[in-house]
């Protein structure tokens with residue numbers, strides 16, 4: 425029995441988190457195989473749109489190849505007296521939540537990166553047209569966000585139209601992102617928090633500041649402000665900064681209080697500009713992951729779109745799992761691409777001087793915001809495919825991290841005359857757990873120095 429009589433499948437919060445595997449999918453819309461895909465919300469005037477109208481450009485669900493994959497776009501236009509452009513970002517982010525409420529629909533990611541699957545089971549129940557999906561979205565939007573008085577939507581599967589609108593969408597995202605650039609966290613008294621991702625990461629709260637964009641890359645400080653004004657009790661809310669406790673690491677009393685309250689005490693301290701100590705929590709829909717590479721004392725960055733394995737032999741999905749779920753994990757830090765353009769980017773860890781590897785495509789996107797002298801010193805998959813190759817590359821380029829290796833060697837392991845000093849690795853951790861022989865050893869606020877870390881699988885003696 426459906427929540428809506430005229431919709432063939434059920435709709436409700438219980439379907440959030442439903443996974444649709446390849447063999448159970450009717451069709452896949454967007455996703456990693458498609459270069460062009462998007463979701464976009466635009467604010468319109470009341471007389472510019474027709475309320476609850478659903479358009480389909482290209483083949484509808486029933487005409488798409490079974491088990492196939494197609495380019496895809498969702499374009500939503502909203503109008504209302506209180507609606508302004510700054511509400512577009514947060515309204516757009518709700519597509520993820522509302523689509524996932526529909527039985528047999530799985531929606532991942534955001535903006536230019538969307539990945540949607542429709543299940544065979546729901547298709548067979550009659551979910552064979554985008555019109556049904558449009559009707560559900562319109563009702564959820566209007567009941568949950570009362571500032572929306574009219575809503576019209578368009579689903580696009582026609583490849584040429586998707587590409588054309590994708591190009592326009594990319595320009596619109598850029599204009600939104602650029603708006604807060606140049607503003608400083610010091611210039612404002614209020615930050616914004618978002619708990620939309622708590623449905624799957626209960627201890628996560630994004631702290632959105634002018635210089636630390638939300639993890640998903642979809643909600644800027646301006647978007648947060650607009651949303652908190654029209655819907656102050658909603659999942660996006662104001663945070664009074666309170667007292668500045670640490671300017672370098674980015675710790676504020678108001679942020680600590682807010683996250684403590686919103687996570688029911690699970691997290692009570694956040695340092696916003698570092699990946700160590702008390703880093704900003706990582707949910708699961710961050711655009712990229714900064715991962716510490718202890719061998720070179722620097723960070724690699726990998727984005728969701730990177731298909732290969734990174735320089736440490738792990739793919740995005742594995743690295744993402746290491747930090748996701750609303751945790752604060754030393755050295756695994758979920759970030760947005762826009763945060764990489766911020767002067768506060770991992771400031772307490774050394775900022776760009778600490779970044780050693782990233783995919784070429786990410787470098788191309790952020791290059792103009794990197795300090796000029798560092799651009800050529802950061803390796804990509806074209807320069808280094810293994811940590812050994814990376815070490816050689818960094819040495820050859822004299823990347824700023826190389827100085828750290830030398831300092832660490834001088835401090836920690838003075839070599840005997842004529843003997844080559846081992847290169848020590850300094851790996852600061854706030855909490856680390858090691859299990860051995862039935863005991864658990866917990867290190868708190870420790871600095872571990874190791875010449876080598878060997879992880880061996882325990883084989884039972886025969």
Ligand code: SF4
Nearest residue numbers: 618620621630638640
């Ligand atoms: S990543 Fe952060 S800002 Fe984006 S939807 Fe999730 S909680 Fe909100």
